[in-house]
Amino acid sequence: MTTKTKHHHGDLKNALVKAGLALLDEEGLEGLSLRKCAAKAGVSHAAPAHHFGNLAGLKGAIGFEVFTIFSKYMQDAAAREGDSDIARLKGICRGYVQFGIDHKSWLDVMFGIAPAEIAKLRGDLGDSNSYQVLRQACAPFVPEGVEPHIVEFQVWSLIHGYTQLFLSGRLNQGEVTQIDDGPFDQVMALLDRLAPS
Amino acid sequence: MTTKTKHHHGDLKNALVKAGLALLDEEGLEGLSLRKCAAKAGVSHAAPAHHFGNLAGLKGAIGFEVFTIFSKYMQDAAAREGDSDIARLKGICRGYVQFGIDHKSWLDVMFGIAPAEIAKLRGDLGDSNSYQVLRQACAPFVPEGVEPHIVEFQVWSLIHGYTQLFLSGRLNQGEVTQIDDGPFDQVMALLDRLAPS
DNA sequence: ATCGTATCTTTACAGTGTAAAGTTTGCATT
DNA sequence: AATGCAAACTTTACACTGTAAAGATACGAT
Incomplete structure (x- = not known):
């Protein structure tokens, strides 16, 4: 446990980023503020500026942390669904929605950041872990002679759109607390037709 | 032209909603504020409270206005692409992306509002125009004995996800100023396989 | 003309982000 | 151990924002 002296x-x-994640879960994106993060971390409101510059910088750091957690989460989801290629792909999609259910505001922050900014923090956009998980899961469905990212973008568009619409209650009535398996499977049935038959 | 007396x-x-739309185009979602809308409409900062209650109420009204404009836009897009069922469906999808390119922050406001709130303003959720356009365009692709909304949700998820990812620069390099026809067509090729063959 | 309500304006305060000046601490150097 | 510098804060200040309350003006009904 780190010992905090008066000015150190x-x-x-790390504490500020963690505080931000907690605040997002507690109060949503609109409840996130620089001063609240600072208070939660036990410092004055101006302390974050030294590390992050401003609120946008702190959000960038929070978004990158979510990116990292999400990547690991998707890797675990992929590892868990090992039965078949399509089961793995759908398992990853299900994980995407579940992550959104558990941490909707985290996704909001992560997707509110320009990818160039995450790349700057990550050092290599093309090797981002959650995208790599998608790429590997899609690989079996890429027809010969076709650019892999075509299928990747089809899958990513479908699952990202489904997640956003479902989480915001546009595909269902009532509060979103868990995945509606029936509707989910019905929409994801489109994944059965990724490659032309 | 409405004559404005000192207190009337x-x-x-209407003016506040219009001011909001203009501010969204000029400064994005983060540049939208109650006071700026009031200033643009030529009234004091407290005037909007009488009509909308608070900022959330004003955003709700702006979101509903976007909903109305978007519905008409999609109706026009559907009418324009009359060649075939699939051409019409893809034309609508293209319109969805184009609307986002033209007014990204308008979409952000509209999708930032709970559908229950739009329903309250609309009076009938199931009859919302943009959704009706989607429904009618999807109808030819619904297999017999299948719930129509399954195909509708597949299409909506795909195009909404594509729009969000494309507009935020996650599918492409550089500034988004127009639809990338090649990539768009490649992702939308999935629409050719809506019904099992 | 009068009255009540709608439609504003003005004043005030709390929360927020940012900036600048000041203070404290850790670490490197001597 | 002493010193100095930069890091890592704290404190003070100000502008912007949302909201609330009190007050002023205007419209419409009677």
Whole structure:
């Protein structure tokens, strides 16, 4: 446990990001503020500026943290569904929705950041882990002579759109607390037709 | 032209919504504020409260206005692409992306509102125009004995996800100023396989 | 002409982001 | 151990924003 002296928190950068994640779960995107993060981390409101510059910088750091957590989450989802190629792909899609259910506002922050900014933090956009999970899961469905990202973009568009519409209650009545398996499977049936038969 | 007396704008509700739409195009979602809308409409910062209650209420009204404009836009897109069922469906999808390119922040406001709120303003969710356009365009692709909304949700998920990812620069490099026809057609090729063959 | 309600304006306050000046601490150097 | 510098904060200040309350003006009904 880091010892905090009067002017030296010790691990404030991390603490602020963690505070941000907690606030997002507690109060949503609109409840996230620089001062609340600072208060939660036990420092004055101006302390974050030294590490992040401003609120946009802090959001960038939070978004990147979500990116990292999400990547690991998707890797686990892929590893869990090993039965077949299509089961793995659908398992990843299900994981995408589940992550959104568990942390809707985290996704909002992550997708509110320009990809160039995540790339800057990541150092290599093309090797981003969650995208790599998608790429590997889609690989079996890419017809010969076809650019892999065509199928990747089809899948990503479908699942991202479904997640956004479902989480915002546009595909269903009532509060979203879990995946509606029936409707989910029905929409994801389109994944059975990724490659022309 | 409405004559504005000292304490009576005449059509402030409309003016504030219009001001909001303009601000969204000029400064994006983060540049939208109650005070800026009021200033643009030529009234004091507290005037909107009488009509909308608060900022959330004003956003709701702006979102509903976008909903109305978008519905007409989609109706026009559907009418324009009359060649075949699939051409019409793809034309609507293309219109969805184009609308987002033209007014990204308008979509952000519209999708930031709970559908129950739009329903309250609309009076009948199931009859919402843009959804009706989607429904009619999807109808030819619904297999016998299948619930229509399954295909509708597949199409909506795909095009909504594509629009969001494309507009935020996750599917392409550089600034988004127009639809990339090649990539768009490649992703929308999935629409050719809506019904099992 | 009068009255009540609608439609504003003005004043005030809390929360927020950012900036600048100041203080404290850790670490490197001597 | 002493010193100095930069890092890592705190404090103070200000502008912007949302909201609320009190007050002023205007419209429409009677």
